[in-house]
Amino acid sequence: MSTARLIDELINAWGDAPKLRGFLNAHTFPLVQDSHVTFVWIGQADAVNVRHWVYGLESSTTLTRAPNTDLWHLTLEIPGNSRVEYKFEILREGRAEWIEDPLNPNRARDPFGANSVLQSAGYVSPDWTQPDDLARPGVLERIRVPSRTYGHRMVQVYLPARYRKTRRYPLLVVHDGSDFLNYTGMKTVLDNLIHRLEIPELVVAFTDSPDRLREYAADEGHAGYVTNDLLPYMSAKFPLIDEPRARCLLGASFGAVASFSTAVRHPGVWGRLLLQSGSFAFTDIGRRNRRGPLFDRIVEFVNAYREKPTAMSQRVFVTCGVYESLIYENRSLVPLLDATGMQVKFVEARDGHNWQNWRDRLREGLSWLFPGPLMFVYE
Amino acid sequence: MSADATPTRTAVLLGAQRFQPTLAAAVKETGVKGRIALVTAGWQEREDEDEELVQHLDGNTVNLMLYKRGEQLFREDREFALAHKERQNLLRSLQDVYRLRLERALDAEAVVRLSKQPESIRHEVEQACIDAIRDLDAWHLYQCAKVRAEFNEKWKPLQRPAIARHRGDLIECLSDCGAIAIAGGHVAVLVNRLLLFGLETLIGARTLFAWSAGAMAVSQRVVLFHDDPPQGQGASEVLDAGLGLVTNLVVFPEPETRLKLDDGVHVGLMARRFAPSRCIALPARASVVLHDGKVARTSGAVHLSHAGDSLPS
Numbered sequence: 001m002s003t004a005r006l007i008d009e010l011i012n013a014w015g016d017a018p019k020l021r022g023f024l025n026a027h028t029f030p031l032v033q034d035s036h037v038t039f040v041w042i043g044q045a046d047a048v049n050v051r052h053w054v055y056g057l058e059s060s061t062t063l064t065r066a067p068n069t070d071l072w073h074l075t076l077e078i079p080g081n082s083r084v085e086y087k088f089e090i091l092r093e094g095r096a097e098w099i100e101d102p103l104n105p106n107r108a109r110d111p112f113g114a115n116s117v118l119q120s121a122g123y124v125s126p127d128w129t130q131p132d133d134l135a136r137p138g139v140l141e142r143i144r145v146p147s148r149t150y151g152h153r154m155v156q157v158y159l160p161a162r163y164r165k166t167r168r169y170p171l172l173v174v175h176d177g178s179d180f181l182n183y184t185g186m187k188t189v190l191d192n193l194i195h196r197l198e199i200p201e202l203v204v205a206f207t208d209s210p211d212r213l214r215e216y217a218a219d220e221g222h223a224g225y226v227t228n229d230l231l232p233y234m235s236a237k238f239p240l241i242d243e244p245r246a247r248c249l250l251g252a253s254f255g256a257v258a259s260f261s262t263a264v265r266h267p268g269v270w271g272r273l274l275l276q277s278g279s280f281a282f283t284d285i286g287r288r289n290r291r292g293p294l295f296d297r298i299v300e301f302v303n304a305y306r307e308k309p310t311a312m313s314q315r316v317f318v319t320c321g322v323y324e325s326l327i328y329e330n331r332s333l334v335p336l337l338d339a340t341g342m343q344v345k346f347v348e349a350r351d352g353h354n355w356q357n358w359r360d361r362l363r364e365g366l367s368w369l370f371p372g373p374l375m376f377v378y379e
Numbered sequence: 380m381s382a383d384a385t386p387t388r389t390a391v392l393l394g395a396q397r398f399q400p401t402l403a404a405a406v407k408e409t410g411v412k413g414r415i416a417l418v419t420a421g422w423q424e425r426e427d428e429d430e431e432l433v434q435h436l437d438g439n440t441v442n443l444m445l446y447k448r449g450e451q452l453f454r455e456d457r458e459f460a461l462a463h464k465e466r467q468n469l470l471r472s473l474q475d476v477y478r479l480r481l482e483r484a485l486d487a488e489a490v491v492r493l494s495k496q497p498e499s500i501r502h503e504v505e506q507a508c509i510d511a512i513r514d515l516d517a518w519h520l521y522q523c524a525k526v527r528a529e530f531n532e533k534w535k536p537l538q539r540p541a542i543a544r545h546r547g548d549l550i551e552c553l554s555d556c557g558a559i560a561i562a563g564g565h566v567a568v569l570v571n572r573l574l575l576f577g578l579e580t581l582i583g584a585r586t587l588f589a590w591s592a593g594a595m596a597v598s599q600r601v602v603l604f605h606d607d608p609p610q611g612q613g614a615s616e617v618l619d620a621g622l623g624l625v626t627n628l629v630v631f632p633e634p635e636t637r638l639k640l641d642d643g644v645h646v647g648l649m650a651r652r653f654a655p656s657r658c659i660a661l662p663a664r665a666s667v668v669l670h671d672g673k674v675a676r677t678s679g680a681v682h683l684s685h686a687g688d689s690l691p692s
Contacts, residue, residue, distance in 0.1 A: 134398065167424050196636075198609045367609035375603040375616075377421075378563045378592040378632045379397055 003036040003075055010040065014069040029103035030118050037120060038075045039063060040103060045090045048072040051098065052086040053352050054323040060089065080122040082350035083357065084323065085115035108356045110183055117356070128192045128363055129185055135195035136161030140187060140206075143237070147229040149221045155230065157238070158187060158204035160194055168239050169203045170246035170370055173226060175216065175255030177206025184359035197374040198367045203238050205230060213294055216251070216258035218301035223262040227269055244271030245314060248369055252276035252358045253326075257298055264305060267312035272369040275318045276358045280329040282306055302333075311340035317365040318344065319358075321351040390597065390625050393590035394665040394679065395563065395633050400435050401664055402560060402588060409668075411586050413557035420445040420572040421564020421592045432562065440560075441552050445572040448545050452575070456541045459534060466530045467571075470523060470619070477519040478616055484512045485614050488648070509651050516617045516652070520600065523619045527574075537577050545576055553581060563591025563632065566603070570596045570621060579622040587624060591632040594661060597624040602653065604631060606639040615649065626672055629653045634660035634681060643687030650683045658683035659692055667692065 001009075013019040031038040041048050041063060048063040063072035078084060085108050087098045100107065101116035108117045119125075138160045145153050156177055160169070180186045186206075193199045207230065209215040215222040226249070234240060240247075247270050249259035256278030263270040281295040282302040289299045316337050320330035327348070334346045345368055351357035391405050406415065417433075417440050419426045426446040433440050453460035488508035496504055536542055553559075559582055561569070569592050573579065589597045604615035631638055638660055639645055650658050659667060665679035680692035 162425065162428075164424055363609055371610065373565065374605050374608055376567055377565050378595060379395060 001033070003031070003033045003038055006031055006033065007038060007073055007075070010073070011066045011069065011071060014066065014071055024103065029101065032119075032121055034121055035077050035079055036075055037078045037118060038073055039086075039088075039101070039118075041072045041088050041090075041101070042070055042103075043072075043090070044070055045072070045092050047091040049089040049091070050074055050076075050086050051089050052084055053354075054084055055325040055327070055352075056323065078118070078120045079350055080120055082118075082120040082323070083123055083352070083354075083360075084118040084120070085352060085354050085356075086118060087115055108183075108354060110355050111179060115354075120350075123350075126360055126363065128196065129189055129359055130192075131188050132192050132195065135191040137191050138163070138187065138194070140181075143233075145230055145233045147225050149225045149229060153207065153225070153230075155208075156181065156206040157234075158190060158202070158206065159238075160201035160203070161191070163201070163203075165239055167201075168241045169201055170248065171231075171234055171238075171240045172202050172204045172248045172250060172366075172370075173230065173259075174204060174206045175249070175251035175258050176208065176212065176253075178208050179355070180250075180252075180358075181206055183355035184362065186359070186362070189359065189362050193363060193366060193372070197372045197377050198363065199370045199372040202370065203234070203240060205234055212254055212258075216254035217294065217297045218257055218261040219297070220265060222258055223265040226258075226262045227266040231269070244268060246271070248272035248274060250274040250276075250365075251278075252355075253279050253353065256280070257301075261301060263312045264301075264310065267310060270312075271314040273313050273316045274365045274369060275316065276361060276365075277320050277324055277326055277353050278318070278330060278333070279326060280333050282329065282332070302329075306336060309336045309340050311342045313342055315343045315369055316345075317347070317368055319347045319349065319361040319365060321353060321357045322348050323351060324353040326353065388584045388586070388671060390587040390589070390669045392594040392597075392625065392628075392630060392659075392661060392667040392669075392680075393588065394661045394663040395591050396432075399663045401666065402432075402590070403435050403437070405588060405666060406436065406558065406560075409558075409586050411557040413555050415440045415588075416553055416556040416559045416585075417442040418445055418559065418561040418569075418573070418578070418593070419564070420449070421562060421566065421569035421596075422446070423565060423568055432560075436560075441556065443549060443552055443578075445576060445578070446568070448548075449572050449575055452541050452545060456539060459536070459539055459541075462530070462534055463575075466526060469526050473519065473522050473526065474616075474618070477515065477522075478614075481512070481515055481616055482614055484508070484515055485612075488512060492644070509648065512652055519617050520620060536575065542576065546581070549576060549578070549581055553585070556585060558586040558588060561587070561589040561593030561597060563593050566592035566595050566601055567618060569593065570601060570619065573622055579624055582624065589625075590661070594625075594630045594632055595621060597622050598628055598630055599623045599626050600629055600653070600656065602629050602631070605637045606642070606645065607637075615652075625669060627656050628667070628674075629656045629658045631658065631660040631683075634662050640681065640683075640689040645687075646683045646689055647685055647687030650685045650687075654685065657692075660689065 013023045039050050049060045051060050063074040065072050090097045104116045106117040107114045138158050140156050143155050143157055145155050147153055174180050194201055249270050251259040256275040280302050281289050281291050281299050283289050289295050320327050338344045419429050491508050595601045598621045601618040601621045602615055603618050606613045660681040667677045667680050668675045677692040681689045682692040
């Protein structure tokens, strides 16, 4: 059935409560017909907008009210395999209220609350992100890491199931660690990928910053903390493989900048990098950037790297959503990294600057940086 | 296949045991008398974490601890350990070269199969592509055998005092055992440890039970496989010869998560590639019982046919 006929059917059901209920129960919302996606909101309002964070589309688009009804609808063309996070903005008597879509149960949580999630045709939530009863669970423990830079920092450490002190493990350091645990379900992801033998058993340090916009903005002090405080402490406390190829930094957004900056400032220490939607702002002329003063130090740092790119790591996995403005910066960085001789893999996704995008890329990134014993182990 | 290995009298290959163990029932069915010698070397450092397995077999077991023995041996005989490490590096290099060539041969097969060819030559050119893959597999096996033979000739491992002492222990451990049960795990490590102590020459007429990597290790040819890996296309590759205690079968454990059995083209290619050996997938609860090298009965196993079907074996 075409999108127009589907909307007609919905409008025709207005005024016939059982028929309307039947329509709502029989469909999932937003309505997805191939590449056409129709948002629907029901209620009294002066105007209704869809607010989203898709770079390249208007960030606010108005729904149309069907005549003589309280049905509001809007059809957009969204490519297949896309995820789009959105809210409705309801305008009444000069006041605006942002709400999640009551007809759509799909939500994505983040530190600011939750958004509704549109999954266009073809998108499937990966099964490895869901808890698996067969996967042996690892454990999380909190440790206090002394730091010459910060006094001390609390870090959550993931130890894989069947962890043994007699075995040596690779180390993964995750920036915005608590958010990765809370909003990507990263413990479940690690349990599952290890269970499936797609990555080796890892020790993971989930680290946080009380002032991430400063510390993660290519800050030398942070790079020193990670390399000179956290790494030696982890190495002393846990049986880690003492080689760059077995050390990885992961981060998203400013966290990716922090990972990148740490590796550049300590070349040869971190052999693996997983950089997601990095805020790698730069300028081609002058120092002023369109993103504001928070990015000033990042621009300075990235400009310097662009001037003289170095092979500070061995393997770098870069990922970015095509619906985020940072796609330009990330696409610009990749050829520079590539030209240094490092192994570089770049993956784009039809997604935005959000935690589910970063979750969905973890399998490909981690299994490329740390290939598991899948082909060799048959239990 | 090791020169001294002969197909054992009775061998039972089983599906994965972790979630649906069937070993105890299989042991009972074959009427084994005496203890059961366990090989859990594929579990590496966790070799001794065999409580569940021991309990499953009512405690009537002895673990041969081949992994631990290997580690001890390498500490005791440093000269041999270094030579062994060098050989393993050589085998790894061979595997890398073989894999590079194999990927291209598999690509060529797929391109030719999907291309439009006159009907009169289609079968012949497709077979030529499969023959090229078979030749590569054979080349790799030959090279591995050559490396191993040269190593054995130079170092005569079974005559080295430390290994001879361990073999003496093993003979004693096995003296009151009616069967050997070889568990899964890391198949390369497992094959390595089994061959290191020449276990194939010590089994004699005892009944052999093996599952997962264990079933692969006791066969003639070990084939690594996964049809849906997180990186790449998932090309099956020959690792090396196994112990050769079970002949004419290539076994594929855990097909539930590793094989696309509904992909007829892929299944047919596997069957034709490894012919005349039969390709047998071993899902959980499956069993294949062999007497004197011949398949006597099967249950739940899946035969990969040349036509691309996956049939009850």
